[in-house]
Amino acid sequence: MASLGWAVVLSVLSAASYAAAAVAQERLAEHGQRGLSRWAAALLLTGGGAALHLVALDFGTVAVVQALGTLTLLFALPIARVRYGVKLSAAAWADAVLTVAGLALILSLSVESAEPSLLTTAESGEIGLITAGAVCVLALVAWRCGPRMRGVLLAAAAGTAFGISSVLSKAVIGGVTGEGLRSVPALLLALVVIFAVGGYLLGQFSYRGAGLAAPLATVSVSNPLVAATAGVIVYDEGFRFGTAGLVVVGLAAIVMTAGVIGLARRTAAPSGAARPPEVSDARSPV
Numbered sequence: 001m002a003s004l005g006w007a008v009v010l011s012v013l014s015a016a017s018y019a020a021a022a023v024a025q026e027r028l029a030e031h032g033q034r035g036l037s038r039w040a041a042a043l044l045l046t047g048g049g050a051a052l053h054l055v056a057l058d059f060g061t062v063a064v065v066q067a068l069g070t071l072t073l074l075f076a077l078p079i080a081r082v083r084y085g086v087k088l089s090a091a092a093w094a095d096a097v098l099t100v101a102g103l104a105l106i107l108s109l110s111v112e113s114a115e116p117s118l119l120t121t122a123e124s125g126e127i128g129l130i131t132a133g134a135v136c137v138l139a140l141v142a143w144r145c146g147p148r149m150r151g152v153l154l155a156a157a158a159g160t161a162f163g164i165s166s167v168l169s170k171a172v173i174g175g176v177t178g179e180g181l182r183s184v185p186a187l188l189l190a191l192v193v194i195f196a197v198g199g200y201l202l203g204q205f206s207y208r209g210a211g212l213a214a215p216l217a218t219v220s221v222s223n224p225l226v227a228a229t230a231g232v233i234v235y236d237e238g239f240r241f242g243t244a245g246l247v248v249v250g251l252a253a254i255v256m257t258a259g260v261i262g263l264a265r266r267t268a269a270p271s272g273a274a275r276p277p278e279v280s281d282a283r284s285p286v
Contacts, residue, residue: 007060011068014052019075021045022207022216029207046200057170058177062231063239066166066224067106067253073220073260074099095262102256106249109239119171119234124188127234131164131195139202147209154206155215159222161199166223167230168192220260225253 024042031038056065074096119127135157142153169192175184206215239245 003059004064007056007065008068010052010056010059011065012071014049014056015069015071016075017045017049017052018069018072019079021049022072022203022212023079025204026207026212029204029209033204033208042204050196053166054169054173057166058173062167062170062235063224063228063249064106066163066227066231067103067256069224070099070103070220070256070260073216091262095259098259098262099256100259102252102254102259105252106239106256109241109245109249109252119168119185119188121185121187124168124171124185124191127164127168127230128187128191128195131160135161135195135198135202148214151206151209151215152218154202155218156222158199158202158206158215159219160226161195161202162219163223163226164230165192165195165199166227167234168195170231170235217260221257228253 021042024038024045028035028038028042053065053069056068138153138157138160142150142157145153168188172184172188172192175181175188203215203219206218239249241248
């Protein structure tokens with residue numbers, strides 16, 4: 001369980017860094033993507049979160065590491081308090097408890113990470129082609145929608161790209177620690193970089209006109225769902241107790257998703273108001 005412990009610690013630190021990066025990205029979008037210092041802050045925080053995430057993948061399964069990534073939105077609670085001056089309601093904390101409860105169930109049923117097999121060039125190309133197609137469709141549809149829906153769809157595209165980048169990164173880490181960097185196909189390395197950079201840029205554009213909450217919630221849900229599904233298919237990752245365990249994990253994922261969506265609704269940035277209103281128990285649309 002030592003490996004799982006390291007995966008948890010590193011993933012939590014990664015989520016905190018990503019949360020701060022999301023705030024920096026949203027501020028950058030507010031200023032029309034202008035400002036060298038804003039770009040630098042967003043890139044450094046994102047890079048730090050990515051580095052911690054990659055190391056965590058060496059200790060835990062894709063499903064566990066990605067599930068812990070949803071804590072990014074949980075960190076949005078204190079961020080909202082400081083950034084917008086909003087007061088956090090009891091319902092917001094209840095949503096946080098749902099998120100943590102779902103995570104706890106997933107972690108309790110997770111198995112130790114097996115050594116991932118190094119993907120061949122053909123396998124990497126197939127995964128890359130499917131992912132690129134899905135990301136392009138989401139991005140193209142997004143540009144025909146209004147600001148809020150565009151932000152959500154671009155965030156979903158970003159989450160998909162990030163999720164597959166994590167899955168492919170685990171194969172790269174397995175190859176490097178096993179037979180060395182030279183054993184890793186060039187296409188696999190290229191796809192990791194392309195999807196990571198593409199996901200970052202799509203995430204950056206998703207905040208324009210959509211605020212912080214809706215895009216961040218969408219990435220927080222789509223990223224682990226895509227990555228966990230791909231982890232099961234590509235690496236045959238699993239959970240304890242067979243089919244019963246998978247059912248419980250599915251229910252835990254639903255609970256976690258409900259908490260994430262609730263957090264997004266309750267931590268939405270005030271729009272066009274000189275003074276941010278208090279976050280109430282009433283649900284507002286994302």
